[in-house]
Amino acid sequence: MASDFDFFDPEFQADVHPHFARMREECPMAHAEEPFDWYAVTREKDVRALLHDWKQWTSELGPGLARSGGGVLVSVDPPEHTFDRRLVNRAFTPASLLAMEPQITELIDEIIDGFVAKGEGDFMQLLAVPVPLIVIAWLLGLDPDLVQQMRPRADSVIAPNALEQEEMARQMAAEVESEGRDAARSTASRSMSEVQYFLGTIAERRAMHAAGEEMPQDTLTALVAAELNGRTLTDDEIIGFMGFLFIAGSATTTQLIGNMIYRLLQNPDQMDLVKNNPDLYDTCVEESLRYDAPVNGLFRTAVEDTEFLGVQVPKDTKVLCMFGSANLDPEMWDEPEKFDVTRDYEDLKLHYAFGQGIHYCMGAPLARVEAKVALKLVLERMPNLRLTGEPEEISAPVLHGVETLPVAWDPPLKS
Amino acid sequence: MQKLVIERRLCLKSGQCSYLQPDVFKRDDENWPVVTIEHPEGEQIEQATDAIEMCPAQAISLVEEDGS
Numbered sequence: 156m157a158s159d160f161d162f163f164d165p166e167f168q169a170d171v172h173p174h175f176a177r178m179r180e181e182c183p184m185a186h187a188e189e190p191f192d193w194y195a196v197t198r199e200k201d202v203r204a205l206l207h208d209w210k211q212w213t214s215e216l217g218p219g220l221a222r223s224g225g226g227v228l229v230s231v232d233p234p235e236h237t238f239d240r241r242l243v244n245r246a247f248t249p250a251s252l253l254a255m256e257p258q259i260t261e262l263i264d265e266i267i268d269g270f271v272a273k274g275e276g277d278f279m280q281l282l283a284v285p286v287p288l289i290v291i292a293w294l295l296g297l298d299p300d301l302v303q304q305m306r307p308r309a310d311s312v313i314a315p316n317a318l319e320q321e322e323m324a325r326q327m328a329a330e331v332e333s334e335g336r337d338a339a340r341s342t343a344s345r346s347m348s349e350v351q352y353f354l355g356t357i358a359e360r361r362a363m364h365a366a367g368e369e370m371p372q373d374t375l376t377a378l379v380a381a382e383l384n385g386r387t388l389t390d391d392e393i394i395g396f397m398g399f400l401f402i403a404g405s406a407t408t409t410q411l412i413g414n415m416i417y418r419l420l421q422n423p424d425q426m427d428l429v430k431n432n433p434d435l436y437d438t439c440v441e442e443s444l445r446y447d448a449p450v451n452g453l454f455r456t457a458v459e460d461t462e463f464l465g466v467q468v469p470k471d472t473k474v475l476c477m478f479g480s481a482n483l484d485p486e487m488w489d490e491p492e493k494f495d496v497t498r499d500y501e502d503l504k505l506h507y508a509f510g511q512g513i514h515y516c517m518g519a520p521l522a523r524v525e526a527k528v529a530l531k532l533v534l535e536r537m538p539n540l541r542l543t544g545e546p547e548e549i550s551a552p553v554l555h556g557v558e559t560l561p562v563a564w565d566p567p568l569k570s
Numbered sequence: 571m572q573k574l575v576i577e578r579r580l581c582l583k584s585g586q587c588s589y590l591q592p593d594v595f596k597r598d599d600e601n602w603p604v605v606t607i608e609h610p611e612g613e614q615i616e617q618a619t620d621a622i623e624m625c626p627a628q629a630i631s632l633v634e635e636d637g638s
Binding site for chain 2: 203207233237240241244249250253265366501504505511512513515516517519520
């Protein structure tokens with residue numbers, strides 16, 4: 156049997172909406188056989204069913220296509236997940252993230268100050284990339300300047316080539332079998348190139364902790380001070396958390412900000428609506444998340460031989476829950492293919508861009524604040540914003556959005 | 571007396587409350603959260619508070635109810 160769809164095909168990636176529509180209608184449990192057998196669910200009710208049934212559809216083998224053992228948060232289920240989530244939440248409460256709005260406003264204003272006189276450039280490099288990186292650096296207790304240099308490598312971790320990922324997964328699976336979860340966590344962590352920098356930062360923080368010095372209120376402090384079953388976390392465990400949060404907190408929000416501005420540029424009527432109605436900022440962010448989910452979808456794995464939508468699914472088979480498609484399912488949305496910033500907020504916020512269920516994105520409140528402030532300041536400070544060329548699509552299949560966004564705007568008059 | 575309430579207007583159906591504190595919350599057929607103990611006492615207040623802090627939507631709260 157041939158594959159029902161080719162997720163890795165640039166043509167699929169360049170315009171996901173019609174492919175999602177065809178899959179929802181013709182093959183709601185779509186089969187793919189590259190680089191091995193896996194499936195994708197695209198209807199809202201099926202995506203929802205899988206996301207809520209974590210006992211049957213586990214995250215223990217990782218959120219990507221590769222079967223990776225060992226990890227944190229997105230790669231574990233209860234009880235580890237419960238511990239991990241609580242731990243990070245100490246420094247990452249929704250209330251504390253929302254309280255960062257003034258600080259984020261100041262940051263974005265400063266970044267715009269730095270380039271606004273130019274009148275043109277790549278919106279992604281100018282704004283959409285640096286903002287989330289700097290904010291996540293603050294939260295993790297990392298150096299914002301150093302973190303900005305790490306960006307390409309971070310991307311390569313979230314979306315490596317499927318075959319490389321599979322090879323890495325095989326190695327880790329072997330290690331899980333011979334040495335158990337902790338060893339696998341270690342391998343997963345050490346594969347990151349940020350490892351040396353993170354180790355140095357952790358050592359500094361441990362020294363502060365040991366000396367009883369006053370610690371910054373960030374995630375690193377929470378991790379260094381945390382106790383798991385009466386012991387503190389190892390360096391590898393801390394790196395696992397930091398690496399994951401660093402990646403999850405940056406690339407995705409970059410896509411959100413880029414997608415939103417790109418979609419507004421393509422829909423001038425919607426752009427005008429938002430410009431003239433600051434009350435629509437929140438709805439605009441949510442509509443962007445619905446219409447252009449920055450993460451196309453994430454995987455779950457069958458814990459045993461099972462059947463879904465009449466398809467026999469062997470144990471350990473990966474199924475991609477296509478968030479971006481659930482967000483366009485006509486069973487859930489009126490005129491789903493219409494980008495409409497005036498939708499009812501209460502219905503709109505229930506989109507799947509942040510997942511649903513126990514793995515619901517912890518950074519969602521932060522992403523929402525960053526996107527809203529970016530939208531507000533871009534509209535205020537980059538008047539007559541317009542496209543000057545064709546954007547390039549991002550090459551990572553799991554992510555949806557643009558890599559470049561060439562724009563021009565009217566620079567402020569020189570005084 | 572304190573009453574535990576969920577504001578559906580804010581709820582994101584993340585499922586965190588029923589997953590973290592199943593003694594106090596459950597989910598209905600459409601995955602909306604439902605409070606199972608409206609007036610938590612003792613340890614239940616701690617459980618409710620945990621869910622309040624972890625809720626990504628800030629949709630849960632304990633509100634004072636007058637005794638009348």
